[in-house]
Amino acid sequence: MNKRIFLSSPHMSDEGYEMQYVKEAFDTNWIAPLGENVNEFENELAARVGSKAAAALSSGTGALHLALRAAGVGEGDIVFCPTLTFSATANPIIYQNATPVFIDSNYETWNMCPKALEEAFEKHPKVKAVIVVHLYGLSADMDKILEICKNHNVPIIEDAAESLGGYYKGKQTGTFGDYGIFSFNGNKIITTSGGGMLVSNNEERIAKVRFWATQSRDKARHYQHSELGFNYRMSNVVAGIGRGQLKVLTQRVEKKREIYEFYKRELVGLDGVKFMPVNEWDKPNYWLSSITLTGKVKPIEIMKALEDENIESRPIWKPMHLQPFFKKFDYVGTEVSEKLFENGVCLPSDTKMTNEDLERVIKIIKGLWLKK
Numbered sequence: 001m002n003k004r005i006f007l008s009s010p011h012m013s014d015e016g017y018e019m020q021y022v023k024e025a026f027d028t029n030w031i032a033p034l035g036e037n038v039n040e041f042e043n044e045l046a047a048r049v050g051s052k053a054a055a056a057l058s059s060g061t062g063a064l065h066l067a068l069r070a071a072g073v074g075e076g077d078i079v080f081c082p083t084l085t086f087s088a089t090a091n092p093i094i095y096q097n098a099t100p101v102f103i104d105s106n107y108e109t110w111n112m113c114p115k116a117l118e119e120a121f122e123k124h125p126k127v128k129a130v131i132v133v134h135l136y137g138l139s140a141d142m143d144k145i146l147e148i149c150k151n152h153n154v155p156i157i158e159d160a161a162e163s164l165g166g167y168y169k170g171k172q173t174g175t176f177g178d179y180g181i182f183s184f185n186g187n188k189i190i191t192t193s194g195g196g197m198l199v200s201n202n203e204e205r206i207a208k209v210r211f212w213a214t215q216s217r218d219k220a221r222h223y224q225h226s227e228l229g230f231n232y233r234m235s236n237v238v239a240g241i242g243r244g245q246l247k248v249l250t251q252r253v254e255k256k257r258e259i260y261e262f263y264k265r266e267l268v269g270l271d272g273v274k275f276m277p278v279n280e281w282d283k284p285n286y287w288l289s290s291i292t293l294t295g296k297v298k299p300i301e302i303m304k305a306l307e308d309e310n311i312e313s314r315p316i317w318k319p320m321h322l323q324p325f326f327k328k329f330d331y332v333g334t335e336v337s338e339k340l341f342e343n344g345v346c347l348p349s350d351t352k353m354t355n356e357d358l359e360r361v362i363k364i365i366k367g368l369w370l371k372k
């Protein structure tokens with residue numbers, strides 16, 4: 001069998017930073033709960049992204065859930081959510097017994113379309129929060145989205161699970177809204193094996209999130225609870241991996257950018273191929289290099305040809321309003337997300353890929369055009 005090439009797999013530092021922090025946790029028996037690594041990972045991540053405070057949690061999904069609670073979203077509330085995303089963006093809205101309204105993308109950003117957002121506000125004036133996603137590391141059109149939400153006085157939660165290390169006009173995405181979340185799931189740009197972070201400039205709300213995430217224990221000798229609690233805190237071992245990974249984030253973004261530029265150089269002239277949009281105000285982390293195909297070669301042909309050679313690729317996210325579970329909810333848009341889903345492919349973007357690996361991928365893809 002040919003050597004496996006992954007879409008995006010865990011990539012620990014050559015220096016072994018992660019193991020050093022994990023070893024410290026073992027040596028001091030701070031395996032759990034909490035401890036130095038958790039506090040320091042929060043401080044280091046907050047400093048890195050330029051946010052006042054951060055809460056380390058067990059997943060990005062958990063971070064979104066508590067962000068919705070922090071924003072006051074509850075039963076029956078409407079939350080605007082991009083339709084083109086991973087289901088983890090939308091599920092926490094349901095956890096809160098709130099109602100999602102799905103918003104279409106535009107071709108300029110692949111992310112939330114400001115026009116569709118305006119339209120959604122006209123249709124549903126009573127909205128509790130707006131979730132914005134930065135898909136594949138690409139920044140959403142934040143200036144426009146911020147202005148619209150400000151005019152309607154509605155808080156923004158940024159799902160930056162895929163965009164750590166990516167900047168919109170020089171500022172890390174995930175730090176524009178009232179709350180931002182990051183994910184350290186296995187295939188994200190850096191990973192802790194699993195974990196998430198909620199960031200905000202509102203230190204009080206972050207303290208509250210830490211309280212909720214540790215079962216909402218009131219200050220009392222006995223176990224007393226005045227609020228619903230969750231078991232969502234990150235462990236001290238996991239946080240150690242995160243501290244080590246944070247040291248190589250810049251390197252990982254650099255490699256992802258090289259992968260994107262290589263594909264672009266090699267594929268840009270082929271009939272029907274369009275690359276994901278990188279706007280002049282955007283400095284993405286290039287998490288997954290993605291393209292759309294509207295010519296003679298179809299996305300499924302690329303995915304199958306790569307699969308035959310033991311190489312992983314995948315379609316663009318299937319829009320939420322097309323999902324059996326979510327289709328009963330309202331959707332505002334003009335079917336841009338459907339087109340991106342139908343025509344899109346995420347190419348292997350693993351930072352461990354060598355030049356030979358990249359050449360292998362390109363040769364297979366280009367071969368499909370030669371056959372036509």
Ligand SMILES: *Cc1c(COP(=O)(O)O)cnc(C)c1O
Binds near residue numbers: 061085185
């Ligand atoms: C990965 C991801 C999440 C969820 O993060 P987990 O840490 O896996 O819970 C949420 N939103 C988007 C867009 C993601 O890609």
